[in-house]
Amino acid sequence: MVFRLQAATDQDLPFARTLTQETMSRYYSQYGLLWSDSGFDTAWAGRESWLICKGDEVMGYVSLSRDSKALYIRELHMLEACRGLGAGRWVLEQMALKAQPVGLLRLTVFKTNPAKRLYERMGLSVVIEEETYWCMERICHSS
Template sequence: MAFHLRGATDQDLSFARSLTFEAMSRYYLQYGLLWSNEGFDVAWAGRENWLICSDDAVMGFVSLSRDSRALYIRELHMLQTCRGLGAGSWVLEQMALKAQALGLLRLTVFKTNPARRLYQRCGLIIVGEEDCFWRMERVCQSS
């Protein structure tokens, strides 16, 4: 299956917000955190957002930010029916390529989220923790 990224627009906000809520609501409940649609929308507006696609079908999205040292994956969510097809691994490799100019790819993941295993298989290691999150990173040097 071939995957590609398509730049997300404001018309994709509702899809991204509902997918994120669906994927993350159990962790918010588990850790006593409050979901905010408004908070999601503000974060979306300040980030680089991409739809993950196969042909014309949207499978999920990835949301990014960066600083002088790292590319940060802020959100990475796949539709339930599109999980396990290799798109998540493909996206992580694409993000590692994007991160080469900066040196690091970083993300945080809820400690109980099984996606941590995917991140580890794709070369991210746990470098710290904050409350209910693991901080993970991968060194991405251009050769």
């Protein structure tokens, strides 16, 4: 399968917000967290976001931030019908390449999220354990 990233725009915000709320609602419920549309929208405005596509089909999105030490995956969500097709693995490979100039790829994942297994297979390791989530990172060197 051939996947591609397409820069997200403000017009993609409702799609991203809805997808995130749908995929994260069980974790928010489980951990007693409250969803905030305005909080999501504020975070979206300050991040670099990409639609994950196959042909003309939008499968999900990834949202990033960065500092001098790392590239941070802030959100990575796939439509349920598009999971298990290899796009998540592909996106993580692309993000590891994007992280090479700063050296680290980082993300956080809720402790009960099965995506942690994919992250581990893709070379991310737990570096910090919090009450509800793990902070994971991968060293990314240019070759």
